[in-house]
Amino acid sequence: MATYDLTPRIAPNLDRHLVFPLLEFLQERQLYPDEQILKAKIELLNNTNMVDYAMDIHKSLYHTDDVPQDMVDRRVEVVARLKALEDAAAPLVTFLQNPSAVQELRADKQYNLQMLKDRYQIGPDQIEALYQYAKFQFECGNYSGAADYLYQYRALCTNSERSLSALWGKLAAEILMQNWDIALEELNCLKEIIDSKSFSSPLNQVQSRIWLMHWSLFIFFNHDNGRTQIIDLFNQDKYLNAIQTSAPHLLRYLATAFIVNKRRRPQFKEFIKVIQQDQCSYKDPITEFLACVYVNYEFDGAQKKMKECEEVILNDPFLGKRVEEGNFFTVPLKDEFLENARLFIFETYCRIHQRIDMKVLFEKLNLNYEEGERWIVNLIRNSKLDAKIDTEMGTVIMEPNQPNVYEQLIDHAKALQGRTYKLVGQLLEHAQAQPAR
Numbered sequence: 001m002a003t004y005d006l007t008p009r010i011a012p013n014l015d016r017h018l019v020f021p022l023l024e025f026l027q028e029r030q031l032y033p034d035e036q037i038l039k040a041k042i043e044l045l046n047n048t049n050m051v052d053y054a055m056d057i058h059k060s061l062y063h064t065d066d067v068p069q070d071m072v073d074r075r076v077e078v079v080a081r082l083k084a085l086e087d088a089a090a091p092l093v094t095f096l097q098n099p100s101a102v103q104e105l106r107a108d109k110q111y112n113l114q115m116l117k118d119r120y121q122i123g124p125d126q127i128e129a130l131y132q133y134a135k136f137q138f139e140c141g142n143y144s145g146a147a148d149y150l151y152q153y154r155a156l157c158t159n160s161e162r163s164l165s166a167l168w169g170k171l172a173a174e175i176l177m178q179n180w181d182i183a184l185e186e187l188n189c190l191k192e193i194i195d196s197k198s199f200s201s202p203l204n205q206v207q208s209r210i211w212l213m214h215w216s217l218f219i220f221f222n223h224d225n226g227r228t229q230i231i232d233l234f235n236q237d238k239y240l241n242a243i244q245t246s247a248p249h250l251l252r253y254l255a256t257a258f259i260v261n262k263r264r265r266p267q268f269k270e271f272i273k274v275i276q277q278d279q280c281s282y283k284d285p286i287t288e289f290l291a292c293v294y295v296n297y298e299f300d301g302a303q304k305k306m307k308e309c310e311e312v313i314l315n316d317p318f319l320g321k322r323v324e325e326g327n328f329f330t331v332p333l334k335d336e337f338l339e340n341a342r343l344f345i346f347e348t349y350c351r352i353h354q355r356i357d358m359k360v361l362f363e364k365l366n367l368n369y370e371e372g373e374r375w376i377v378n379l380i381r382n383s384k385l386d387a388k389i390d391t392e393m394g395t396v397i398m399e400p401n402q403p404n405v406y407e408q409l410i411d412h413a414k415a416l417q418g419r420t421y422k423l424v425g426q427l428l429e430h431a432q433a434q435p436a437r
Contacts, residue, residue: 002031004284004312009249013214015172016044017138021218025317035061049082049139051075078140085136088129089149092122096152109158116156127156131166138169147173164193171215180223187216191233209242213250220257221318221333230257235267240274248282251275252312255286256319259344260336285309289341293348299364306341306366313337342367346379350387356396358389 007026011019020041027037038061045054051074055067086093095101095116104119105112116122134149150170157163167190174183193199194208213234220226220233233239234254243250255275258268272294275287283291285308292302313334314320320334342365349361362372373389376396380387387398 005031005315006249006252007317009247010214010217013211013247015168015215016047017141017143017176018172018215018218019044021176022317025320029315029320031315048141049078049136050141051078053141082136082140085129085133089126089133091120092116092126092130093133093149095120095122105155109156112156113158127153131157131162134166135169138173143173143176146170147177164190167193175215175218178222180219180226183219184223184226184229187212187219195238206242206246209239210247213239213243213247217253217318221253227257227261228263230254231261231267235271244274244278244281248278251278251282252284252286252316253318255290256313256333256337259286259290259340260333262340285312290344293344297348297352299345299349302341302345303364303366306338309341310334310338342375343379346376350396350398354398356398358394358396361396 005026007019007022011022014022023037023041023044026032027034038057041057042054042061045051045057048054051071055071055075058067058071059065101120104115113124113127130149131153134146134153137149138146147170150166150173154163154166154170157166167186171183171186171190174186190212194205194212199205199208216230216233220230223229230253234243234250234257243254251274254271258271272290275290276295279287279291285305289302289305289309292298292305312319345364346361349356349364358372358376359369361376362369365372365375367375377389380389380396387396389396
C-alpha cells in the first residue's frame with residue numbers, strides 16, 4: 001500500500017513540524033522500514049530546535065546511548081539562543097502577563113504602539129523580539145507558548161507580511177495541539193486574507209491556496225463538521241482549479257468527503273466530471289471507484305476497487321486514524337465509506353436494471369446473502385427507492401419511475417441561472433481587476 005501513500009506529495013506543502021504526525025502514523029502502520037522512518041525524522045529535526053527529540057531518535061536508530069558531539073553542541077547553542085530571546089522579549093512579555101495593563105490595549109494598533117512606548121518604554125524592537133521568541137519556541141516544540149505569543153504579536157503588529165507569517169505559525173501550533181475549533185477559526189481567517197484582492201501576486205495566491213488546503217486536511221478529518229466543510233472549501237472554483245493544476249492528489253480527500261457525505265449530491269455530479277477529466281493526471285482506488293460507478297458503469301470493477309479503497313483508507317494518515325474514546329467520530333470513516341459506497345453501487349445499478357438478481361447484486365456489494373438481504377430491506381424501507389423484493393424469485397423489482405417533465409425544466413432553469421450568475425461574477429471580477437484608463 002506504500003504505492004498509494006501520498007506523504008511524499010503532501011509533505012513539501014506542510015511546515016516540517018506538521019510532517020511528524022504523518023511519519024508517526026506511517027511508522028505505526030509499518031508501511032516503510034522502521035529505519036527509513038527514523039532517518040526521515042532526523043532529517044526533519046536537523047532544521048528545528050527540537051534537539052532532545054533528535055537525540056532520542058538517534059539513539060533508537062543506531063541502538064546506542066551516545067550521541068554525536070555536534071548534537072551536544074547544538075543543544076548548548078539552542079539553550080543560549082532561547083535565553084537571549086527571552087531576555088529581549090521580557091519587557092513586553094511582562095506587560096502581557098499583567099491583566100490590568102493589558103486592559104489598556106484597544107483595537108487601534110497605532111494607539112497601542114504609542115501607549116506602550118510612552119508608558120512602558122516598549123518599542124518596535126521589543127515587539128520584533130516577541131515574534132522571534134515565539135518563532136523560536138515553536139521550533140523548540142513548545143507549541144502552546146508559541147501560539148499565545150503569536151496571537152499577542154498579531155494584535156500589535158502593523159506589518160501585513162509579518163502578521164500573515166505569524167498567522168500561519170499560529171495555525172500550525174493549534175493543529176499540532178489538536179485544538180480543532182480554534183484551528184478552524186484560524187484557517188478561515190487565513191482563507192479570507194488569501195482570497196482578498198489585495199493579496200500579493202496571483203502566483204503567490206495560488207500557492208497559498210495549495211498550502212492552505214494541505215494544512216486543512218488535519219482539521220477537516222478531525223473536526224465534527226469537517227467532512228462537510230472540506231467540500232465547501234475544495235469545491236470552490238478557485239481552489240478546485242488549484243487542485244487540478246498543481247495538487248491533483250487532493251482529489252482523494254474531496255472524493256472521500258463526497259462519498260461519506262450524503263447531503264452534497266448536486267455538487268457531486270459536477271465533481272464526477274472533474275474525476276473523469278483528471279484520470280490521466282491522478283487516480284487512486286477511491287477516485288477510480290467513482291469512475292467505475294458513475295463514468296464507466298463497471299460494477300465488477302467497482303467491487304474490486306471497494307476492497308482496495310478499504311486498504312487505502314486504513315493506511316492514509318488523514319483517513320485511517322484509529323477512533324478513540326472522546327473523539328468526534330463514533331463510526332470509523334472506513335465503515336462509513338464502505339456503507340455509502342455500497343449505496344452508490346446499488347443506486348446506479350438500479351437505474352439501469354428493472355429486475356435485479358439479489359445474488360448477483362450482493363456479490364457486487366461484497367456481502368453474503370443474509371447480510372445483503374438485511375441491508376437491502378433496510379435500504380428500501382429508509383430510502384425513497386420505489387422497489388420491492390420478490391423473495392421466491394430472489395430478485396429486487398424496480399418500479400418504473402418516469403421523470404417529471406416540469407421538474408426537469410425547473411432543474412435546468414436553476415442550473416442555467418447558476419451558470420449565468422457565475423459568468424456575471426467572473427466578468428465583474430475581471431473588469432474590476434483591469435487598470436483604470
